[in-house]
Amino acid sequence: MLMTIAPDNLKNLLDKLARDRLLVAPSMEDGVTRLKPVHSAAEIAFDYSNTATSIKDFLFPQSEDLLRFVTDGTLSIEEIKPERAQVAFGLRPCDLASVALMDKVLLGGEFSDAHYQTRRNNTLLIGLACENPADTCFCTTYGYNPGWAGAADVMLYKDGDKYLAEALTDKGRELVGGPGEGLFKPADEAAGEAVKKAYAEKDVPFGKEVDVQGIDKILDGFFYDQYWDDISKKCIGCGTCTYVCPTCHCFLLTDEARGGQGLRFRCWDSCMFANYTKMASGANPRPTKKERVRQRFMHKLNYYPNRYGGSYLCTGCGRCVAMCPVGLHIAGVIKDVKGVKAHA
């Protein structure tokens, strides 16, 4: 069912939610708009194209405590559960799409990641359709679009001086009927559908330039291509692309102990780091930038679709396009591999 909500009511709702859970929203600090915990709606930036960091920070945080242990002769272990309820507001379609891709890895199959599962359950996702896609956005390349609701519990579309809203899950309907009671008004279905359609059809210029069709198959025979050698030379091996990417999910498990107290935690790791695949023996199966750069793009454009059925491990959010310091990004690789020269 489609509804509308006035901007003031939306702010009231967010303020209300911030009282009993962690409110995460786009906020501008020192010139950077990113998703971060905020205390109230007053800190939220409503005018942004996309956030520098993604929803991944809150569903699969950069470092996450898993368990505590005591080693004073006995051994006791206490699991740390990410129990705090969170609500993430202002998620763009590319991030909403990324959640579905991450779910396949961390929840699908035989094992599921308990911490990720808990956070997913505890987090309410409020999407916000894109009014002004940035010139680095290419979500349409993958079949998403500026109105794509993906994993959203509630999706919002700015419509003139109000927001069109749609609750898509039980969690979303509970929000509308619970804390949001009285703040939403029923919308004219036909007019609402027209608004949604307009967002879905919004122009994403960069997306038109990047055609991913069939790249998984082309890459089947591309592993040994000279291309990887050529483009990888300029990579400086930072973790920027993987850390800002909403779909990269490599991590590292570590124990730290001091004075009889210990902590097990995990942190993101990056396939672009030289020591990522370094083994205790000192051997490194991905010894040079060539193997590492190839891994990142093969994983996203070949291994993932082969393993998880179809979709690519990229949502066209454009973060790596905008933030890689050397301009080595997935949209360029796609173009290159398809024969449209992008990287020198």
Add this chain to the structure above:
Amino acid sequence: MSAIFTDHQAALRDEVRKLLTDGTIKGFIGYARGRDSYHPAPAIVTRPDQVDGLILDQFCIFGLTKYLLDYIFEDGKMGIVAKGCDSLALQRLITDHRVSRDKVHVIGLPCAGVINAEKVAQLGLGNVQKVTDKGASFLVEGDKGSRELAKTEYLWDKCLWCEHHNPAVADSKLGPEVENVAMKPRDYSDIEAMENLPPAEKAAYWTRQFSRCIRCYACRNVCPACNCRECVFDIADPRWVGNTVKLSEQQMFHFTRAWHVAGRCVDCGECERVCPMELPLMKLQHKLQKDIVKLFGNPKPFEPSEVEVLGQFRATEDPEEFM
């Protein structure tokens, strides 16, 4: 009206083609078009057929010298293009005995200043077609409009106070040398303002900055002074600096990064420029720089010298505060 980088593009390509063909160099580190006309990207070419991808324009800021470390264990020479500031970075690597001078062929690029693309990209001029040097300003013509931009406002800060416009290390030069004068004096007023804050406010400021860091290490990887064979941040045992993003490790990372290059930083500003989270890293480097100037009477600590500021002392002249 003086020459701009683009005027030297053809000459650069010719020279690189020649050097690659006659075997003087096995590869060349230069620039190519990046994601748009404001962001040229580094490019490393090894074959003559790649040379036409090389570009030079007034947005070519990226300091390329750190790439040389990728080739130190290989035979043969690498070619590189270097502006004045880049040649300081190169001297850094040479002085630190990380790169040997005879394995680099440097094409020097006299430089009167590089346009700050981050500022210009916001002006809505579209795809840049042409840039003309008008003396005190640049005329930037794009397909959606053109603007004349005052250099004092639109150059990178480091270009405004640069006193190294002509490359100090070069095997050949593109064009004549440019006048070697700073457009304005080095300015530490932002550092002084920070020094004057009460401790609680300083701590709050840095906590906010350090908490935003994603520990991607782009700042380290681009820095010509961060050139240790094995970086302390990569050593897993003992783990001197933890890899979590809890505040203490963020503080330790930033303290260590800045401190490890104290007195060796060449003031290229690349760490701050590449940071995806826009941490004001030069506010750390400039604080150290300012104090070094004041305490040790070294007016230009950013010029590499055989003996570093913290690798020497003067028994009687150094300030004594610890009696």
Add this chain to the structure above:
Amino acid sequence: MSVNEKAAQAAGAATGPSTVAAATPAPEGWEPKIIGFACNWCTYAGADLAGTSRIQYPPNIRVIRVPCSGRINPQFVVRAFQRGADGVLVAGCHPGDCHYSTGNYFARRRYLLATRFIEYLGVEPERLEVRWISGSEGQKFADTVRELTEKIRALGPQRRLRETL
């Protein structure tokens, strides 16, 4: 709660001034904890002399013996603060007296810079003290520790660089 969230909370999560440094009163019974890095050849001997001469000084200092003041990497100081120190004393031989001839001259340059840098990051300058204390200066060692302890007692606990596991 993840460490991100902790960091975010510590940072006040907001765009405004952080609350991390807000002055909270010292807990009941709090005693300043001071880490003293002392060079083996002078300051450590000076501390020893204070002991054998029965000169009283506050028990708030924990001395870590190092070969030379030149060994005291400023990162040790930051870590000491993070792992619970309210104050840090860095001490070695008088200039000219270093057992290794020049270790303390390098340390002097380093700490002229490091004290200013650590202050710049928001630690009160009073919390980090650098002193030359010889093997015969038992009284100076005791006086230094007493003064430092009192300064830190007045400032209260150091929380800006504190970490928990």
